[in-house]
Amino acid sequence: MDTLSFTVAEYQGPLDLILHLISKHKLNIFDIDISSLLEQYLNAINSWKEQNLEVSSEFLEMASRLVYIKTVSLLPRHEEEHEKLRQDLTGQLIEYSICKQAAKTLGSLYIGQDIFVRGPAPIKIDPTYTLTHPASVLLAALSDAMGRGARRLPPSQEVFEPLVHRPIVSVTTKIFSVLRTLRVDGRVKLDRLYRMNTDRSGVIATFLALLELMKSGKIALQNDQVELISAGKKQEPVSSPR
Amino acid sequence: MNWNRLERQIEAIVFAAGDPIEISRIAQALDVEESVVRHCINRIRERYFDDQSPFDLVMLDNAVQMCTLPEYGNVIRSALELRRTTPLSQAALEVLATIAYNQPVTRSFVEQVRGVDCSSIIRSLVKKGLIEEAGRLNIPGKPIAYRTTPIFLRSFGLSSLEQLPVLPEEPEEEKGEAKQLEGQMDFFEL
Amino acid sequence: MNWNRLERQIEAIVFAAGDPIEISRIAQALDVEESVVRHCINRIRERYFDDQSPFDLVMLDNAVQMCTLPEYGNVIRSALELRRTTPLSQAALEVLATIAYNQPVTRSFVEQVRGVDCSSIIRSLVKKGLIEEAGRLNIPGKPIAYRTTPIFLRSFGLSSLEQLPVLPEEPEEEKGEAKQLEGQMDFFEL
Numbered sequence: 001m002d003t004l005s006f007t008v009a010e011y012q013g014p015l016d017l018i019l020h021l022i023s024k025h026k027l028n029i030f031d032i033d034i035s036s037l038l039e040q041y042l043n044a045i046n047s048w049k050e051q052n053l054e055v056s057s058e059f060l061e062m063a064s065r066l067v068y069i070k071t072v073s074l075l076p077r078h079e080e081e082h083e084k085l086r087q088d089l090t091g092q093l094i095e096y097s098i099c100k101q102a103a104k105t106l107g108s109l110y111i112g113q114d115i116f117v118r119g120p121a122p123i124k125i126d127p128t129y130t131l132t133h134p135a136s137v138l139l140a141a142l143s144d145a146m147g148r149g150a151r152r153l154p155p156s157q158e159v160f161e162p163l164v165h166r167p168i169v170s171v172t173t174k175i176f177s178v179l180r181t182l183r184v185d186g187r188v189k190l191d192r193l194y195r196m197n198t199d200r201s202g203v204i205a206t207f208l209a210l211l212e213l214m215k216s217g218k219i220a221l222q223n224d225q226v227e228l229i230s231a232g233k234k235q236e237p238v239s240s241p242r
Numbered sequence: 243m244n245w246n247r248l249e250r251q252i253e254a255i256v257f258a259a260g261d262p263i264e265i266s267r268i269a270q271a272l273d274v275e276e277s278v279v280r281h282c283i284n285r286i287r288e289r290y291f292d293d294q295s296p297f298d299l300v301m302l303d304n305a306v307q308m309c310t311l312p313e314y315g316n317v318i319r320s321a322l323e324l325r326r327t328t329p330l331s332q333a334a335l336e337v338l339a340t341i342a343y344n345q346p347v348t349r350s351f352v353e354q355v356r357g358v359d360c361s362s363i364i365r366s367l368v369k370k371g372l373i374e375e376a377g378r379l380n381i382p383g384k385p386i387a388y389r390t391t392p393i394f395l396r397s398f399g400l401s402s403l404e405q406l407p408v409l410p411e412e413p414e415e416e417k418g419e420a421k422q423l424e425g426q427m428d429f430f431e432l
Numbered sequence: 433m434n435w436n437r438l439e440r441q442i443e444a445i446v447f448a449a450g451d452p453i454e455i456s457r458i459a460q461a462l463d464v465e466e467s468v469v470r471h472c473i474n475r476i477r478e479r480y481f482d483d484q485s486p487f488d489l490v491m492l493d494n495a496v497q498m499c500t501l502p503e504y505g506n507v508i509r510s511a512l513e514l515r516r517t518t519p520l521s522q523a524a525l526e527v528l529a530t531i532a533y534n535q536p537v538t539r540s541f542v543e544q545v546r547g548v549d550c551s552s553i554i555r556s557l558v559k560k561g562l563i564e565e566a567g568r569l570n571i572p573g574k575p576i577a578y579r580t581t582p583i584f585l586r587s588f589g590l591s592s593l594e595q596l597p598v599l600p601e602e603p604e605e606e607k608g609e610a611k612q613l614e615g616q617m618d619f620f621e622l
Contacts, residue, residue, distance in 0.1 A: 012523055013548035058548050092547070098599055099545050102529035103522065105597045112587030113517045114505030116258035117497060120450035121309065125322045128393060129370040131329055135398045138339040139407040144574055145336035145356050246484070254486035254504035255511040260450075263511065271511035294436070296444035314444035321445045321453065321461035332567035333576075358565070358576060359555055 014062035015096040017044060022093070029093060032086060034073060038066045065089075174202075174209035182219065190221075248272060249282050249289075253308075262305035326370075337363045338372060342394065342406060346376040346387035364388065372397065438462065439472045439479075443498075452495035452582045491591040492582035499586065527553045528562060532584070532596060536566040536577035554578065562587065 011017045021040045022029050041063060048055050069089065073082040177196070181188055193210070197203045213219045255268055265283075269276045283306055287299050296314050300307050310318065330338065337360050340352050352360050367373045368388075376389040395401065445458055455473075459466045473496055477489050486504050489496050500508060509516060520528070527550050530542045542550045557563045558578075566579035585591065 012526060013546055015547040056548075062547070092544075095545055096547065099526055099530050102533060102597070102599055103525035106529050106532070106588060107520065107522075107525045109588040109590075109597070110520060111502045111589050112583075113519065114502035115586060116254070116500045116505070116508050117586075118257055118260040118447075118450050120322070121318070121448035123315070123318060123322065123448060125319055127326060127369045127371070129330075129372050129397055130326050132397050132399060133330075135400055135405070135407050137335060138342055138398060141332070141335035142339035142343055144332070144568055145340050250484060250486045251504065251507045254500045255508050257487065257498075258500055258504075258508045259512060267513075268511055271507055294440060296440045297447065308447075310444045310448055314441065314448075317441050317461055318445050318448040321457055322449060324457045324460055331565070333565040359558060 012100075014059050015093060016100075017041065017059070018062070018089075019093060019097055019100075029090060032090060034066065034070045034086065038063075038070050041066055171205050171208045171212065174205040175212060178206070178209055178213060179218070187222075245282065245285065248274065248278070249286050252279060252282050253286060256299060256306055256308045259307075262302050262307040264305045266304065268306075331363075333360075334363050334367060338367060338390075338394070341367075341373055341388050342390050342403070345389040345403075346379070348379060348385040348387055350385060435472065435475070438464065438468070439476050442469060442472050443476060446489060446496055446498045449497075452492045452497040452586075454495045456494065458496070490586055492585045493592055495582060497582070497586065521553075523550075523553055524557060527557060528580070528584070531557075531563055531578050532580050532593070533599060535579040535593075536569070538569060538575040538577055540575065 011020065018037065018041065021027070021037060021044070022032070025036065025040055027033055027037060045055055045059055045063060069082065069085045072078050072085060075082075178193060181193065181196075190210075193206055194203055197206060210219070214221065251272055252268060255271065256263060265276050265279050269279045272279070283299050283301070289295075290297055290299070296310050297308055298311055300309055336356060337352055340355050341347055344351065349360060349364055352364070364373070368375070371391055371393040373388045373394065374391050376387045378384040379387050390403070395403070400406065441462055442458060445461065446453060455466050455469050459469045462469070473489055473491070479485075480487055480489070486500050487498055488501055489498055508514075523546075526546055527542055530545050531537055534541065539550060539554055542554070554563070558565075561581055561583040563578045563584065564581050566577045568574040569577050580593070585593075590596065
């Protein structure tokens, strides 16, 4: 127990340790060299282990995160992802360093232990609750209260259904949906049709539906304006591209 | 002897003590004779009187307590009783509902349901007369059980516990989902 | 308007309340405008200051509380035989700061900022009365949100959250780089 609190006393957590390493080894927080940070980080953890200190899971989690960021950096054509992972870490570190600074400032303001107040005078007043509420608020409050407890139970199978069985959107459905939209508006922006979908399979089905409709000459794409023209509006079935 | 400074320190101590505090303890803390403390207390009382202060130091045996003059009783009471009109917080409502639907229950049951400490909320609900102790449960540790009171029924317009709104069969979340889907259909049908 | 009388009544009410009491309640009990109460409070504070009284009235949001000045802390502690409470830990201060500047926030938000589990610290801050539940956030899972309390304000000598010290701006991508790093170095070299 003592050993554990020793670790905790030295660093508030993995972010704290990283901030320490960054300042100690003069790394640039805005352009972290992941390889050398990872090396320093693992050295620190290993030295704790040698001293038989308990290393809490949060430190190990961060170690695996750093390893992952480094791995991504080694993969070809993953610069973007690597950059994003690195920036996420930088952002978190900056946020935490601001938090540390705020904590330090607050700490210097603390006068709580030197200010004394007194308890309420023992005057006989009637503290009985006098307001009234509809009983329905009780039910709402109960379901809020149980929200936490209920979530400790294993989730039911239905919860997983939508994850396993994605709804398959048929092309036919989308053909109808596109035509219905056109019947109302006459023309419509292509990206609006796509934005009406909430998932990838819907977007694909919309795309296929559009190809199908163009092939059959029911609609046409108005060159670079990204608009659809209903063939029913008596327009050129296929406009000549510029 | 800096009388003024001593008086201030005594005022501070007696104020912070709240309850009557022995002259001897004050004397010890200030490292002076008890007679000095008594003398200071008299000086403070005279000053309060001259200044028409609403406070007084009252001697009880060998202890002293700071209190307000009786003529302020009414205005104090009316200010403090206005507290009763503060509506229950969300947290207090959750504790109350948990007790209402499961009574008699222990504090630890309520805390298990909510996942956070509820001792001060339970204390304030007892003070407000909305719940009360219902003896001790016959399980290890003999914890205190709580139940709702007639004031609870009155506050929520119920004539008995049987009238508590019934829990819906299906869990809330599913219902919310169905509603959500309906909303989405509307969107498609634009 | 009998200012003197009003001041006395306000002193009596605030003293007897012990806990912070809302200006609006005092105004209602005395049947005067809130601005009148605020004006009286300022006059009382000035008088306490001029008289070198050990007391002060502190404003905590829209409430007021009577307390002793910090310089009397030692003598009060020794008279009441209180041990000096351990100061807030670095971890507790970090959690408090995160909540104070972002409230209302959930536990998981705090844990994300600090990168470590904070449940026991949050529990102890609730027990100390420095933070409290602020209902639930209307996001999936309806997590409990926390906010700071009047005791927090009082303990840090603030009369409202607007008085929280200004945080350093989040450094902009390139501009403030050098400056920010200098500041951080100072901070690290503690």
